[in-house]
Amino acid sequence: MTYPLRTTIRVRTYELDSFGHVNNAHYLHYLEEARSEFLRQMGLSFNDFAAHGVQLVIVEANLRYLRAARYGDELVIVGRTRDVRPASAWIDYVLTDAATGQVVVNAETKGAFLDARTFKPCRAPEAFRTAFAAHTGEDSP
Amino acid sequence: MTYPLRTTIRVRTYELDSFGHVNNAHYLHYLEEARSEFLRQMGLSFNDFAAHGVQLVIVEANLRYLRAARYGDELVIVGRTRDVRPASAWIDYVLTDAATGQVVVNAETKGAFLDARTFKPCRAPEAFRTAFAAHTGEDSP
Amino acid sequence: MTYPLRTTIRVRTYELDSFGHVNNAHYLHYLEEARSEFLRQMGLSFNDFAAHGVQLVIVEANLRYLRAARYGDELVIVGRTRDVRPASAWIDYVLTDAATGQVVVNAETKGAFLDARTFKPCRAPEAFRTAFAAHTGEDSP
Amino acid sequence: MTYPLRTTIRVRTYELDSFGHVNNAHYLHYLEEARSEFLRQMGLSFNDFAAHGVQLVIVEANLRYLRAARYGDELVIVGRTRDVRPASAWIDYVLTDAATGQVVVNAETKGAFLDARTFKPCRAPEAFRTAFAAHTGEDSP
Numbered sequence: 001m002t003y004p005l006r007t008t009i010r011v012r013t014y015e016l017d018s019f020g021h022v023n024n025a026h027y028l029h030y031l032e033e034a035r036s037e038f039l040r041q042m043g044l045s046f047n048d049f050a051a052h053g054v055q056l057v058i059v060e061a062n063l064r065y066l067r068a069a070r071y072g073d074e075l076v077i078v079g080r081t082r083d084v085r086p087a088s089a090w091i092d093y094v095l096t097d098a099a100t101g102q103v104v105v106n107a108e109t110k111g112a113f114l115d116a117r118t119f120k121p122c123r124a125p126e127a128f129r130t131a132f133a134a135h136t137g138e139d140s141p
Numbered sequence: 142m143t144y145p146l147r148t149t150i151r152v153r154t155y156e157l158d159s160f161g162h163v164n165n166a167h168y169l170h171y172l173e174e175a176r177s178e179f180l181r182q183m184g185l186s187f188n189d190f191a192a193h194g195v196q197l198v199i200v201e202a203n204l205r206y207l208r209a210a211r212y213g214d215e216l217v218i219v220g221r222t223r224d225v226r227p228a229s230a231w232i233d234y235v236l237t238d239a240a241t242g243q244v245v246v247n248a249e250t251k252g253a254f255l256d257a258r259t260f261k262p263c264r265a266p267e268a269f270r271t272a273f274a275a276h277t278g279e280d281s282p
Numbered sequence: 283m284t285y286p287l288r289t290t291i292r293v294r295t296y297e298l299d300s301f302g303h304v305n306n307a308h309y310l311h312y313l314e315e316a317r318s319e320f321l322r323q324m325g326l327s328f329n330d331f332a333a334h335g336v337q338l339v340i341v342e343a344n345l346r347y348l349r350a351a352r353y354g355d356e357l358v359i360v361g362r363t364r365d366v367r368p369a370s371a372w373i374d375y376v377l378t379d380a381a382t383g384q385v386v387v388n389a390e391t392k393g394a395f396l397d398a399r400t401f402k403p404c405r406a407p408e409a410f411r412t413a414f415a416a417h418t419g420e421d422s423p
Numbered sequence: 424m425t426y427p428l429r430t431t432i433r434v435r436t437y438e439l440d441s442f443g444h445v446n447n448a449h450y451l452h453y454l455e456e457a458r459s460e461f462l463r464q465m466g467l468s469f470n471d472f473a474a475h476g477v478q479l480v481i482v483e484a485n486l487r488y489l490r491a492a493r494y495g496d497e498l499v500i501v502g503r504t505r506d507v508r509p510a511s512a513w514i515d516y517v518l519t520d521a522a523t524g525q526v527v528v529n530a531e532t533k534g535a536f537l538d539a540r541t542f543k544p545c546r547a548p549e550a551f552r553t554a555f556a557a558h559t560g561e562d563s564p
């Protein structure tokens with residue numbers, strides 16, 4: 001099982017909670033940042049959403065927290081798409097501590113395409129479907 | 142199916158993202174705030190954790206986003222415990238828009254008890270187990 | 283010296299930093315939330331900005347931190363306008379701990395009106411100037 | 424006038440507000456992250472605070488916002504110490520857009536040393552005073 005998408009993110013001081021480690025909520029922010037970079041790696045950009053009049057909205061998110069991350073930690077986030085459908089797709093993420101290689105968080109998010117004017121579900125533009133289908137991590141080059 | 146725990150939270154301006162609605166990550170913050178209030182309603186407090194030398198850490202979180210929330214929305218968050226085990230327990234949450242009664246987010250988090258010194262999993266203190274077991278929403282008064 | 287504007291805000295768990303108190307940055311969020319409520323009390327709303335094609339942008343902020351705030355603290359935020367000019371105005375804020383009456387933070391922000399299309403400075407709509415001028419805390423009822 | 428301290432920070436998606444640019448509050452987070460890096464460049468670390476039983480707390484912050492920053496912008500943050508006193512010191516910051524060289528924010532924060540047990544003001548440990556005095560940007564090498 002391969003993950004064709006990859007980025008890194010460093011934990012900043014202001015992302016710690018009162019226990020001194022990255023708060024569980026903050027990982028969804030890291031996934032958002034990773035997703036933005038993954039889209040770029042897939043050849044897509046925020047401008048493509050505007051150009052096609054669509055939004056990609058998170059409708060489901062599942063996370064397993066295995067280890068704590070702390071200030072200064074470099075996290076490697078790899079990803080792949082999954083279950084690419086006409087109007088939705090999943091992304092899988094694995095966050096590991098770059099220093100130790102240990103998994104910090106496993107996560108998956110389901111994104112749904114919405115018409116940017118009506119906010120109703122809509123079919124993904126062809127460019128998106130093709131890009132998502134090419135990064136499932138099994139058949140993608 | 143009843144939810145014996147209940148609190149409300151109002152969306153603040155600074156909790157909106159660039160789309161003008163509450164960001165998906167922010168709901169985990171709302172769950173944290175609700176959990177803190179739920180513990181109080183169960184007769185527990187942050188001081189009890191310190192007194193018993195334990196921490197309650199989120200090890201799993203699953204969320205389904207059904208509707209967007211916006212600035213000023215009052216969210217009702219009801220909750221109940223589930224699968225109360227010696228060293229862990231789940232909490233179920235339903236967030237509804239107070240104005241419309243419509244569900245905004247369904248969520249569940251699994252908390253595990255850790256020894257506050259060793260950060261190793263440990264059994265929940267008796268007072269916690271009893272309190273969690275009394276708020277499963279089926280048998281609780 | 284009177285402060286004709288007033289709101290309260292309660293510190294939430296997720297607003298604490300790794301020292302266990304409200305982070306210095308977070309007070310600017312509290313000011314934003316207070317400002318939104320102050321505008322409402324002045325008879326203005328976010329929709330008025332859109333209707334007039336203007337934005338009110340913070341161009342200067344000065345804060346003095348006198349005491350720490352902690353989880354659950356209720357903060358009273360009083361405010362007044364100052365130096366109301368054609369294209370800008372200051373707001374003064376005093377944040378006190380509701381339980382003790384002690385000042386937590388003194389702050390002031392300067393807002394400038396921008397044309398929402400060109401993002402260039404512009405004159406405040408009459409309704410805004412009148413509302414701001416009526417809440418300086420000296421002549422206002 | 425030179426700034427012997429320097430770091431960079433990239434704007435992340437989740438740091439935008441509902442206007443699509445970095446919220447005014449968030450710059451205080453950037454200053455915190457910069458300060459942490461500046462301390463490292465001065466030869467100090469968070470562990471030094473613990474070892475000496477002191478905390479460095481922000482007691483005043485002043486910011487001027489000149490331009491908006493947006494997603495993906497790389498910000499260069501330069502800094503220098505100022506008015507280094509026995510129990511406090513100022514830091515000046517200039518944040519510029521790396522792509523254009525234009526100033527985004529000018530800021531200054533005053534930090535005070537507190538005894539970590541009593542939370543009362545205390546004299547800075549010698550190592551801190553020396554390090555701060557060596558980075559005022561005028562005499563420092």
